Amino acid sequence: MSPASTRDKILDAAQGFIARVGVNAMSYKHLSDVVGIRKASIHHHFPTKTDLLLHVVQRYHGHFMLKLDSIMADDGNGRARLESYCKVFEEVLTRGDCTGSCPLGMLVAEMQTLDPKVKVMLMQFYKENQHRLHQILEQGLQDGSLHFKGTREALGALIFSLLQGLLFLTRGGGSVQMFRTTVDQLLVMV
Amino acid sequence: MSPASTRDKILDAAQGFIARVGVNAMSYKHLSDVVGIRKASIHHHFPTKTDLLLHVVQRYHGHFMLKLDSIMADDGNGRARLESYCKVFEEVLTRGDCTGSCPLGMLVAEMQTLDPKVKVMLMQFYKENQHRLHQILEQGLQDGSLHFKGTREALGALIFSLLQGLLFLTRGGGSVQMFRTTVDQLLVMV
DNA sequence: GTCTATATAGAGATAGAC
């Protein structure tokens, strides 16, 4: 891996804390301890917590969408793409120390305490996920690899809610195995 | 409604804050403002935040299970009971100022920052929900009102994750309507 | 049970030297 800049180290640390304990339990002191520089130096890179948050969200959003775009570019029918989509969420769980969830999901949970600018970005994340899911589900209907009653919209909302909920609950005593089992259950139902 | 004791008012206020903003964004000052007594008086009833948390969880757990038990006592087939089960979650959303989610779901999200005693109670809540769901799904299979592939366990985990995830995401720009639509989608798939 | 007052620690943030 390429040597990360201090700025990136801070973003990495912040993203990890948010995923594990949430924004409101993360402090500049915590970041300072992990990154190895003083609090004031963190403030040099990100003057306020909202600044930091905006950049964490933006970066994560970008990386996540790149992954989804690569799924959409792959060969494969709708079902294969839906499986890949779920796999992206599983990787969120298995990467790192396995205690985290999706940092943006965590921020949605704490949304009432955030700057409106962050809220807007979080809603955009939701919207773009829905868009990709609609495409995948539509394709699956067309190529006959997916079968379901109801609308793409409703099933898309169901799938995204399920995956985010799973990430939350898995940390409460759950395991990657439980995550997989539940996703498999979804896949036998479509 | 019966006149609530100060103790109950504190628990009500705490539960509301947890559901809306989480434990880590809730302070004794906030509670003091809502209940109308001083911080020190809150400490008289609940010396530490963990004490308060334990009682909030215990009370909510009790009330929730009473509701589920009344569902299990009603007449009705498996499908009707599953609909009632989902309705209990919808009521969490529509009650009060509509910005909250399940306080225990929120605590699960913040689990890494909590006292181990609270964690144990949260896992118990999950376990008992799973137990009720297994019963409902089994009954639905027996009486022919529900049809699904896979196991009761996997579908139970899916349903609970979905409902908790929905409560989280609905607050991020969602509505009760979206909650209902998604639950309806679940119900046409079983 | 509720109050005032206080202790102690930590938060986010800024000024200015190097």
Next chain:
DNA sequence: GTCTATCTCTATATAGAC
């Protein structure tokens, strides 16, 4: 860019009077 030092505010929690 990083540091020391400091400001201001808020957090949890306790002591002791009424």
